[in-house]
Amino acid sequence: xxxxxxxxxxxxxxxxxxxxxxxxxxxxxxxxxxxxxxxxxxxxxxxxxxxxxxxxxxxxxxxxxxxxxxxxxxxxxxxxxxxxxxxxxxxxxxxxxxxxxxxxxxxxxxxxxxxxxxxxxxxxxxxxxxxxxxxxxxxxxxxxxxxxxxxxxxxxxxxxxxxxxxxxxxxxxxxxxxxxxxxxxxxxxxxxxxxxxxxxxxxxxxxxxxxxxxxx
Numbered sequence: 001x002x003x004x005x006x007x008x009x010x011x012x013x014x015x016x017x018x019x020x021x022x023x024x025x026x027x028x029x030x031x032x033x034x035x036x037x038x039x040x041x042x043x044x045x046x047x048x049x050x051x052x053x054x055x056x057x058x059x060x061x062x063x064x065x066x067x068x069x070x071x072x073x074x075x076x077x078x079x080x081x082x083x084x085x086x087x088x089x090x091x092x093x094x095x096x097x098x099x100x101x102x103x104x105x106x107x108x109x110x111x112x113x114x115x116x117x118x119x120x121x122x123x124x125x126x127x128x129x130x131x132x133x134x135x136x137x138x139x140x141x142x143x144x145x146x147x148x149x150x151x152x153x154x155x156x157x158x159x160x161x162x163x164x165x166x167x168x169x170x171x172x173x174x175x176x177x178x179x180x181x182x183x184x185x186x187x188x189x190x191x192x193x194x195x196x197x198x199x200x201x202x203x204x205x206x207x208x209x210x211x212x213x214x215x216x
Contacts, residue, residue, distance in 0.1 A: 003148045003173075003214055009108075009141060010046035012039050012180075013124055013153025013163050015101055016053055018087040018094030020154075026087040026094050029155045029182045036100035038180035041207035042150045045214060048108040050137065052124035052153075052163070053095065054088030055112040062120045071186070079128045080120040088114065111135040123162030125170065138170045148173045150210065152180020157192035168199045175213065179206035 017023050020032035043049050064070045064083040072083040088095055097104065104110050113121050113135060119128055127133040141149065149172050153160050160181055167174050176196055183189035197203055204210060 002216070005045065006047045007145065007147040008046040008150065008214075009048040009050055009144070009146045009148075010039075010043040010150045011124070011153070011163065011167075012049070012051040012097075012101060012107075013151060014052055014054055014088075014155075014159045015039060015098050015153050016088055016094060017096050017098055018054070018089075018092075020098060022098075023087075023094040025085075027085055027155075027184070029184055032154050032182045033098055035152060035154070035180045035182060036098050038177060038207050039101065039152050042152060042177050042180055042210060045207075045210050046150060048144055048146065049102070050109045050111075050140070050149075051097070051101075051104070051107045052111045052113060052135075052137075052159075053097070054114050054159075055090050055095065056086070056088045056114045056120075057117055058086060058089060059117055060086075060114075060120070061118050077118060078130050079116075080118060081129065082120075084120065109137065109140045111137055121162075122159045123166040124159065125163060125166040131166065141170075141172065146172065148175065150175045150177060152177045154182055156181040156183035157186070157188045158184060161192045161196060164196050164201055165199055168201065174201045175210060176201050176203045177207055177210070178203060
């Protein structure tokens, strides 16, 4: 995997407080707040750093209710598939990046997703689940002649997985750094990792393994 630094980007996927135990009323991924050091470490191997956030309205159609609990499938809409608790609302603490990460303007490219009330995308490369409306990530990476993207973020089995698979489909090589990820505890983490491996993703347990991979 011989890549030069100028051909490498790192991607912090949805590293927001709403996906950590710091926001127990939203979508607290176990130990989600502990990924910062690994995200910062993996960025040392990259020329460009990208980030994404969920940005959702309190009026979003997919928000769970007493009658329609979280994870209940939604039928009849192509760009939202499951019910979720309120999370990632602009102006709230949950919307902010986890402490220790760069400010949004310090990233080389940043995107927000899920603003439309009837859309709940997972991957950061498209605004819609049907992958018709680009967020500009692909175009940015192509304009910088990036070949490899190192990915971490929240959560492994949803937004990280979708982003990784979109990157692969777009023609980029991907390293998934599990040290910079945490999963929603719904029993799908292992299968999600295997799906990404089957797609051609290289998986490492920590950023400390990246240097030897790049030198191989």
